[in-house]
Amino acid sequence: MDHLRQQDPALAELISREARRQASVLRMIPSENYASHAVLEATGSCLSNKYSEGYAHFRYYQGQEFIDRIEDLAVERATTLFGAEHANLQPYSGSPANMAVYFGLLKPGDRVMGMDLSAGGHLTHGAKVSFSGKFYQVRQYGLDPSTQLIDYEAARRLAKEWQPRLIFTGASSYPRVIDFAAFRSIADEVGAYLVADISHISGLCLSGDHPHPLPQVDVVTTTTHKLLRGPRGGMILCRGALGPKIDKAVFPGLQGGPHNHVTAAIAVALGEAARPEYAEYCHQVVKNARALAQGLREREFSLITGGTDNHLVLIDATALGLTGKILAVALEEAGIVANANKIPFDPRPADDPSGLRLGTPALTTRGFKEAEMDQVADMIHQVSRNTSRPEVLAKIKARVETLCAQFPAPGLPE
Ligand SMILES: Cc1ncc(COP(=O)(O)O)c(C=O)c1O
Numbered sequence: 001m002d003h004l005r006q007q008d009p010a011l012a013e014l015i016s017r018e019a020r021r022q023a024s025v026l027r028m029i030p031s032e033n034y035a036s037h038a039v040l041e042a043t044g045s046c047l048s049n050k051y052s053e054g055y056a057h058f059r060y061y062q063g064q065e066f067i068d069r070i071e072d073l074a075v076e077r078a079t080t081l082f083g084a085e086h087a088n089l090q091p092y093s094g095s096p097a098n099m100a101v102y103f104g105l106l107k108p109g110d111r112v113m114g115m116d117l118s119a120g121g122h123l124t125h126g127a128k129v130s131f132s133g134k135f136y137q138v139r140q141y142g143l144d145p146s147t148q149l150i151d152y153e154a155a156r157r158l159a160k161e162w163q164p165r166l167i168f169t170g171a172s173s174y175p176r177v178i179d180f181a182a183f184r185s186i187a188d189e190v191g192a193y194l195v196a197d198i199s200h201i202s203g204l205c206l207s208g209d210h211p212h213p214l215p216q217v218d219v220v221t222t223t224t225h226k227l228l229r230g231p232r233g234g235m236i237l238c239r240g241a242l243g244p245k246i247d248k249a250v251f252p253g254l255q256g257g258p259h260n261h262v263t264a265a266i267a268v269a270l271g272e273a274a275r276p277e278y279a280e281y282c283h284q285v286v287k288n289a290r291a292l293a294q295g296l297r298e299r300e301f302s303l304i305t306g307g308t309d310n311h312l313v314l315i316d317a318t319a320l321g322l323t324g325k326i327l328a329v330a331l332e333e334a335g336i337v338a339n340a341n342k343i344p345f346d347p348r349p350a351d352d353p354s355g356l357r358l359g360t361p362a363l364t365t366r367g368f369k370e371a372e373m374d375q376v377a378d379m380i381h382q383v384s385r386n387t388s389r390p391e392v393l394a395k396i397k398a399r400v401e402t403l404c405a406q407f408p409a410p411g412l413p414e
Helices: 002-007 009-024 037-043 065-082 094-105 131-135 152-162 180-190 202-207 240-254 260-273 276-298 324-333 361-366 370-385 390-406
Strands: 086-088 111-115 137-141 166-170 193-197 219-223 234-238 312-316 339-341 355-359
Touching: 002 009, 009 390, 037 260, 065 086, 065 202, 065 234, 065 260, 086 240, 094 131, 094 166, 094 193, 094 219, 094 234, 094 240, 111 152, 137 152, 152 180, 166 180, 180 193, 202 276, 234 240, 276 312, 276 361, 276 370, 324 339, 324 355, 324 370, 324 390, 361 370, 370 390
Parallel strands: 111 137, 111 166, 166 193, 193 219
Antiparallel strands: 086 234, 219 234, 312 355, 339 355
């Protein structure tokens, strides 16, 4: 950052401090990760200077010789890696990718089904406050109260009654496997499009730690910055026949020029994800989440569904006499960064929910294994018993910093 430091020292200092924060805390928000230096270099490259409305070889502006080759390469890597017939890498992020699916396949007012926010779904899966709940008629499916697992039979009954044109699957805070085949049979019964939003679990679908949604679903959407460890972006994969509708929805339907620097950085991340080390990384993400769940269970935490199959663990903080917010704030004071989250059938409001969501993707990128996850569970336990004792939280923070120093994070200055 030599140039930035010289030209705008105040901003450079803030970025440096954020880098030091990322290096010295346990980052456990399940949607966050550390991108590699190579991904960050592409994101910060001169490609940001170029306008390229359209798609490779069909542009509205001149000067696309290298941009076209970069987009071709990124698309080819995406289709090969995910086994998809068609890929669009232009969505600015995950929510715009989902918006493009609605926009491309439906008319405003069409009927849709998605997973309820408090069951673990995402805002864009039909929540009332999102465009998806405002421009479409939505009914939402959820969980079986006795198991806290997706209630596929209730979803089937709802689909038969509601006759949606499109069904969204996928989640932001669901710790178990999603049965895409069950959703395929539900969608087939009512003749609906089936979309899988794998933003959280994309890597696990590649490594075989979670069933792959293709070729069962019609469309797959994903962010590129979570488990995939790319830049912030979005991606849509689909059957070839749907490609033109999706492409038109992204551009010119919803966006102008693509962010070429992001497209290139996604290509870098996809190149990294194609290596055997990435599958090993994803296996370890799941092993670490299981070890964390076990460590927490042994310390008498109450976990939603009792554990995890993927990269995240959801705690009911009210079982400890706390709330998600109280626990998240105390954890941050101790150098452990997670987020308060709704739990299934949560009686508390979204801005002060009962749960806490913890993920292992970023810690696993640092090289944490099961033994470290047990130490992390122990520290979370200590915090939960001492939320209003700053002197204890300060001691745990020192322990966190010692642990972090042993596992340098990639992509940050050394
Ligand atoms: C399942 C799911 N879909 C979509 C998104 C939206 O992504 P973005 O925040 O990039 O718009 C998220 C974000 O966390 C998500 O969890």
